Amino acid sequence: MLKAQYPLEKFRNIPTPFYYYDLDVLRNTLKEINEQTTGYNFEVHYALKANVNPEVLNIIREAGLGADCVSGGEVQAAVNAGIPSSKIVFAGVGKADWEINLALENDIFCFNAESIPELEVINELATAKNKTASVALRINPNVDAHTHNYITTGLNENKFGINMEDIDKVISVLPDLRNIRMIGIHFHIGSQITDMTAYHNLCVRISEIEDIFASKNIFLQHINVGGGLGINYEHPNHFPVPEFETYFRTFKEHFKLQPGQTLHFELGRSVVAQCGSLISKVLYVKEGSTKNFAILDAGFTDLIRPALYQAYHRIENLSSDLPVEKYDVVGPICESSDVFDKDCYLNKTRRGDIIAIRSAGAYGEIMASQYNLRALPKAYTSDNI
Numbered sequence: 001m002l003k004a005q006y007p008l009e010k011f012r013n014i015p016t017p018f019y020y021y022d023l024d025v026l027r028n029t030l031k032e033i034n035e036q037t038t039g040y041n042f043e044v045h046y047a048l049k050a051n052v053n054p055e056v057l058n059i060i061r062e063a064g065l066g067a068d069c070v071s072g073g074e075v076q077a078a079v080n081a082g083i084p085s086s087k088i089v090f091a092g093v094g095k096a097d098w099e100i101n102l103a104l105e106n107d108i109f110c111f112n113a114e115s116i117p118e119l120e121v122i123n124e125l126a127t128a129k130n131k132t133a134s135v136a137l138r139i140n141p142n143v144d145a146h147t148h149n150y151i152t153t154g155l156n157e158n159k160f161g162i163n164m165e166d167i168d169k170v171i172s173v174l175p176d177l178r179n180i181r182m183i184g185i186h187f188h189i190g191s192q193i194t195d196m197t198a199y200h201n202l203c204v205r206i207s208e209i210e211d212i213f214a215s216k217n218i219f220l221q222h223i224n225v226g227g228g229l230g231i232n233y234e235h236p237n238h239f240p241v242p243e244f245e246t247y248f249r250t251f252k253e254h255f256k257l258q259p260g261q262t263l264h265f266e267l268g269r270s271v272v273a274q275c276g277s278l279i280s281k282v283l284y285v286k287e288g289s290t291k292n293f294a295i296l297d298a299g300f301t302d303l304i305r306p307a308l309y310q311a312y313h314r315i316e317n318l319s320s321d322l323p324v325e326k327y328d329v330v331g332p333i334c335e336s337s338d339v340f341d342k343d344c345y346l347n348k349t350r351r352g353d354i355i356a357i358r359s360a361g362a363y364g365e366i367m368a369s370q371y372n373l374r375a376l377p378k379a380y381t382s383d384n385i
């Protein structure tokens with residue numbers, strides 16, 4: 001499989017840090033998604049929150065994916081990118097009135113609603129516009145995604161979704177909400193999930209939930225299983241394209257679609273993570289008493305995942321092929337959490353070397369901040385560099 005390529009000579013002339021997207025890796029990824037889903041009643045919505053770089057978004061739109069949005073800003077970005085509103089879904093526990101109105105004005109495909117109070121507000125705002133809002137109920141299936149606590153979303157003590165024991169209550173209020181059309185159910189159990197047992201368990205749980213609805217004569221036309229497929233952060237060169245075959249096979253084998261039903265997916269990380277890198281320059285190599293530090297010009301303002309979730313990203317020195325040595329790779333920000341990796345083996349590193357922090361395409365650029373009054377880095381792609 002095609003791994004990311006780096007035009008090192010061009011990199012030398014660009015101010016660092018910057019994001020770099022290898023669009024061939026992205027295109028291959030999308031091709032694989034389409035190959036694994038055609039012939040089934042599967043629809044994939046790209047979760048915009050992972051990355052909204054315009055060129056990246058354009059290629060995703062060209063591949064025919066829909067959009068999964070979690071804010072009014074993302075709904076607008078999806079519309080602006082030319083993604084048809086009939087393929088836009090909108091989730092989130094705290095949708096503001098203006099965001100709901102924006103989505104109604106654009107006639108999006110579906111709201112993923114997370115509580116009874118939210119259903120009432122959507123109904124009220126839709127009534128005022130003389131529209132009918134299509135809604136899927138986000139249900140908390142109480143399935144453990146076995147991932148980091150901060151990115152587990154499908155357990156009962158979580159803020160997301162409607163709990164299983166409240167389903168009857170929600171069903172009982174629906175007939176009064178006359179400007180809402182309930183078209184299905186929605187789930188999202190977490191992120192960076194690599195153990196397919198979690199999805200298998202989700203399939204089993206969905207069948208049970210379908211039975212609850214069936215017992216009240218409600219047919220669920222749309223089943224949305226959310227996103228969360230993980231990627232290989234350790235070996236981006238060996239696994240540039242995530243395990244979509246295994247992922248979609250889990251649903252093909254364990255979820256029986258009824259006639260007229262569509263299964264929806266909301267993939268973010270797995271679509272864009274491996275095509276992106278954060279490119280940085282080494283400012284200083286500092287020899288400590290017990291270890292050496294490689295001090296980069298990139299910090300957690302440019303890629304916050306290591307500081308926020310203790311996430312691992314592979315780091316490579318693109319400009320050295322000297323024997324490897326051990327470094328703590330750190331950024332310049334005045335916080336001790338500004339560390340990309342400890343005891344990291346890099347080819348011997350010197351001031352001016354060019355470093356790639358890999359798998360940064362998802363939750364990288366989009367989470368950048370200006371803390372310490374740092375400028376937001378620019379982004380380049382293999383097509384425009």
Ligand SMILES: *Cc1c(COP(=O)(O)O)cnc(C)c1O
Binds near residue numbers: 047091092190226
């Ligand atoms: C974040 C999110 C996704 C995408 O998650 P990934 O782990 O990036 O695939 C999908 N659906 C919802 C509702 C989300 O909040």
